[in-house]
Amino acid sequence: MSNPILDVQNLRVRFETHHGVVRAVDGVSFQLHEGETLGLVGESGSGKSVTNLALMGLVPQPPGVVEADKMSFEGRDLLSLSDRELRSVRGNDISMIFQDPMTSLNPLLTIGRQLTEVLEVHKKVTRREARQICADGLDDVGIPLPKKRLDQYPHELSGGMRQRVMIAMGLLCKPKVLLADEPTTALDVTIQAQILELMKRLQETHGTAIILVTHDLGVVAGMSDRVNVMYAGKLVETADAGPLFEQPRHPYTKGLLASVPRLTGDPNAELDSIPGSPPDLAALPPGCSFAPRCGLKTDQCTTHTPTLEELPTRATSRSSACFENARLTDTLIADTLDYGDRPQGGSFA
Amino acid sequence: MLEVTDLHKHFPIGKKGLLGKPAKWLHAVDGVSFSLEKGETLGLVGESGCGKSTTARTMIGLYPPTSGSVKFEGEEISHLSRSERAPFRRRIQMIFQDPYASLDPRQTVASILAEPLKIHRLAKPRERKLRAMQLLDAVGLNPRHIHRFPHEFSGGQRQRIGVARALALEPDLIICDEPVSALDVSIQAQVVNLLEELQERFGLSYLFIAHDLAVVRHICDRVAVMYLGKIVEIATRDELFENPQHPYTKALMSAVPHPDPKIERTRERIVLEGDVPSPLEPPTGCRFHPRCVERHKVEGDRCSTVEPQLGERSACHLSLD
Ligand SMILES: Nc1ncnc2c1ncn2[C@@H]1O[C@H](COP(=O)(O)OP(=O)(O)OP(=O)(O)O)[C@@H](O)[C@H]1O
Ligand SMILES: Nc1ncnc2c1ncn2[C@@H]1O[C@H](COP(=O)(O)OP(=O)(O)OP(=O)(O)O)[C@@H](O)[C@H]1O
Numbered sequence: 001m002s003n004p005i006l007d008v009q010n011l012r013v014r015f016e017t018h019h020g021v022v023r024a025v026d027g028v029s030f031q032l033h034e035g036e037t038l039g040l041v042g043e044s045g046s047g048k049s050v051t052n053l054a055l056m057g058l059v060p061q062p063p064g065v066v067e068a069d070k071m072s073f074e075g076r077d078l079l080s081l082s083d084r085e086l087r088s089v090r091g092n093d094i095s096m097i098f099q100d101p102m103t104s105l106n107p108l109l110t111i112g113r114q115l116t117e118v119l120e121v122h123k124k125v126t127r128r129e130a131r132q133i134c135a136d137g138l139d140d141v142g143i144p145l146p147k148k149r150l151d152q153y154p155h156e157l158s159g160g161m162r163q164r165v166m167i168a169m170g171l172l173c174k175p176k177v178l179l180a181d182e183p184t185t186a187l188d189v190t191i192q193a194q195i196l197e198l199m200k201r202l203q204e205t206h207g208t209a210i211i212l213v214t215h216d217l218g219v220v221a222g223m224s225d226r227v228n229v230m231y232a233g234k235l236v237e238t239a240d241a242g243p244l245f246e247q248p249r250h251p252y253t254k255g256l257l258a259s260v261p262r263l264t265g266d267p268n269a270e271l272d273s274i275p276g277s278p279p280d281l282a283a284l285p286p287g288c289s290f291a292p293r294c295g296l297k298t299d300q301c302t303t304h305t306p307t308l309e310e311l312p313t314r315a316t317s318r319s320s321a322c323f324e325n326a327r328l329t330d331t332l333i334a335d336t337l338d339y340g341d342r343p344q345g346g347s348f349a
Numbered sequence: 350m351l352e353v354t355d356l357h358k359h360f361p362i363g364k365k366g367l368l369g370k371p372a373k374w375l376h377a378v379d380g381v382s383f384s385l386e387k388g389e390t391l392g393l394v395g396e397s398g399c400g401k402s403t404t405a406r407t408m409i410g411l412y413p414p415t416s417g418s419v420k421f422e423g424e425e426i427s428h429l430s431r432s433e434r435a436p437f438r439r440r441i442q443m444i445f446q447d448p449y450a451s452l453d454p455r456q457t458v459a460s461i462l463a464e465p466l467k468i469h470r471l472a473k474p475r476e477r478k479l480r481a482m483q484l485l486d487a488v489g490l491n492p493r494h495i496h497r498f499p500h501e502f503s504g505g506q507r508q509r510i511g512v513a514r515a516l517a518l519e520p521d522l523i524i525c526d527e528p529v530s531a532l533d534v535s536i537q538a539q540v541v542n543l544l545e546e547l548q549e550r551f552g553l554s555y556l557f558i559a560h561d562l563a564v565v566r567h568i569c570d571r572v573a574v575m576y577l578g579k580i581v582e583i584a585t586r587d588e589l590f591e592n593p594q595h596p597y598t599k600a601l602m603s604a605v606p607h608p609d610p611k612i613e614r615t616r617e618r619i620v621l622e623g624d625v626p627s628p629l630e631p632p633t634g635c636r637f638h639p640r641c642v643e644r645h646k647v648e649g650d651r652c653s654t655v656e657p658q659l660g661e662r663s664a665c666h667l668s669l670d
């Protein structure tokens with residue numbers, strides 16, 4: 001396979017707070033290739049956004065501390081870049097669609113000012129050209145009257161429109177890597193489909209690699225090549241999208257998939273959820289972080305920490321961090337089921 | 350219990366002219382009517398920007414309505430002054446769409462949750478902290494985290510603080526503006542189950558704004574579908590999901606992604622053609638007609654000239670015939 005565009009080995013991010021050290025990301029490794037979409041799912045508070053912020057060099061330091069054995073973009077070490085070099089990468093080569101549009105947009109500046117600024121920093125364009133490009137960008141994300149919207153302030157837009165402004169901003173410079181953190185949560189399904197389609201088009205024409213963080217497993221299913229599952233700062237499972245949904249291996253992934261509300265089935269039944277509450281990252285239990293909520297735990301689980309291990313499947317590579325892997329593998333059917341080709345445009349149109 | 354009649358909210362847009370008149374009016378909410386019974390959950394769904402949040406905010410008096418009425422237990426509440434509204438403020442709570450903007454960054458979670466109890470004199474100072482911890486526990490957060498500040502929580506955790514704050518005053522009606530969209534599905538399930546449990550215990554009513562139709566199907570008794578400032582279809586949950594009438598509702602239903610790659614990648618969708626129309630210049634006739642795939646079934650040019658009224662159920666010439 002070609003060289004990865006992003007290569008992350010053993011990424012650790014901790015926050016040193018008054019209440020102790022919060023290990024938000026705890027030894028995460030993954031690679032991302034050109035044109036690939038990596039889904040990132042997991043418990044709320046498991047470190048998905050912080051992982052992306054670390055890639056952007058945007059973790060607040062202090063209280064944050066970012067360390068990694070390796071964190072490179074196109075072979076360049078991101079951790080050793082100067083502020084200036086980082087600024088030229090950020091927003092241009094790697095851009096991020098932030099989870100919270102309201103805190104990431106400046107309430108005092110018009111939408112137009114904020115969008116054109118991005119272009120003026122990274123590309124040589126005149127004011128006028130910049131305005132036109134930005135209006136087109138808003139049009140692409142389905143915002144009516146784009147020219148008028150450029151002169152409005154964030155509070156004058158609906159929640160979903162603000163989110164789409166963030167998306168337009170993330171796509172303006174046609175980045176090589178797009179970190180999309182919950183890009184479509186505030187959007188209705190028809191506009192969501194339109195946005196996902198737009199991201200796919202960008203991927204096809206520019207080979208953009210995408211990390212897609214989302215709680216919507218339907219979106220993950222439709223968009224991702226591979227999926228990483230996080231729990232309490234660690235990757236607990238990684239697999240190609242098809243096999244993951246077909247046969248989740250890690251008990252957390254199983255619980256997650258079982259919690260998805262569906263359009264079929266008894267609407268009056270209580271929704272399944274994973275019992276117990278998420279762990280306190282400042283005081284993790286010894287052993288497997290999921291053990292207190294896991295139905296399969298054994299004594300070993302509360303004393304030793306499982307590592308992410310490759311599972312013996314024929315077709316695809318997949319790993320899970322669970323001591324019960326050996327027991328579960330007996331039942332693992334060969335992951336050779338045919339998922340067909342990746343959707344080519346169309347399916348989200 | 351709650352009765353909204355012909356509610357309008359228009360925002361001035363553009364520079365004011367010589368006489369101080371705004372250039373244009375944006376019709377964010379353009380004649381919305383519905384009612385809500387005690388113990389009932391009404392879903393409000395629709396395209397981004399169609400006026401759902403504005404409807405909610407106007408209902409609770411955050412925006413003065415342009416016209417129309419909002420009655421709570423028979424009393425008009427939309428035109429009240431701040432002090433006149435006080436007794437209703439405890440009974441009607443709102444969970445905001447944007448948890449970041451609605452939590453004071455300088456207050457700890459303890460004071461965010463205790464503040465409303467203090468204002469409404471609902472608990473003794475010593476009890477307040479205990480109550481705050483109970484609330485955190487109820488929404489699946491660690492009670493020991495009450496001395497933390499909002500920025501120390503993740504997106505989904507902050508959303509749950511908003512839910513806990515709304516529950517603090519034990520209201521009768523909660524307006525939930527996308528209360529679970531930032532949560533992972535397992536915690537979403539916990540919060541949804543919690544909302545349902547509270548409803549059963551205290552006879553709470555909810556106005557539930559959401560984009561996730563599977564969640565809406567789960568929690569709502571009735572559902573209203575909005576398009577460009579108007580309700581285009583309103584029906585009981587089962588009627589709406591099993592037999593959607595309005596072409597927009599059908600398109601919405603068909604666009605729901607499915608959490609199984611095999612199904613998701615081969616699924617049939619109704620593609621909405623055309624641009625999202627502008628609320629400044631809504632299309633003539635049926636507001637949905639430029640994007641409607643069924644208008645050829647209606648004779649002549651009625652769809653583009655005559656506005657279909659919301660009858661029993663769906664504002665579409667097809668179902669009115
Ligand atoms: N500035 C900070 N100070 C202290 N703790 C922090 C800070 N930022 C994040 N955290 C903690 O780090 C953990 C990971 O947060 P992160 O935002 O990455 O979660 P997430 O997986 O994106 O969750 P969500 O799905 O809810 O957005 C959380 O437990 C959060 O409380
Ligand atoms: N304070 C304001 N000033 C001017 N226009 C506004 C204001 N608030 C909302 N609008 C406009 O009113 C329309 C409806 O917005 P609203 O926030 O109600 O949409 P929504 O249905 O909640 O959408 P979403 O699903 O994206 O949250 C939008 O066109 C928006 O730009």
Ligand code: SF4
Pocket residue numbers: 595596597635636637638639641642643644647652657664665666667
């Ligand atoms: S009235 Fe006509 S245009 Fe409007 S939804 Fe019905 S068929 Fe479509």
Ligand SMILES: [Mg+2]
Pocket residue numbers: 048049050099181503504505
């Ligand atoms: Mg996040």
Ligand SMILES: [Mg+2]
Pocket residue numbers: 158159160401402403446526
């Ligand atoms: Mg809204």
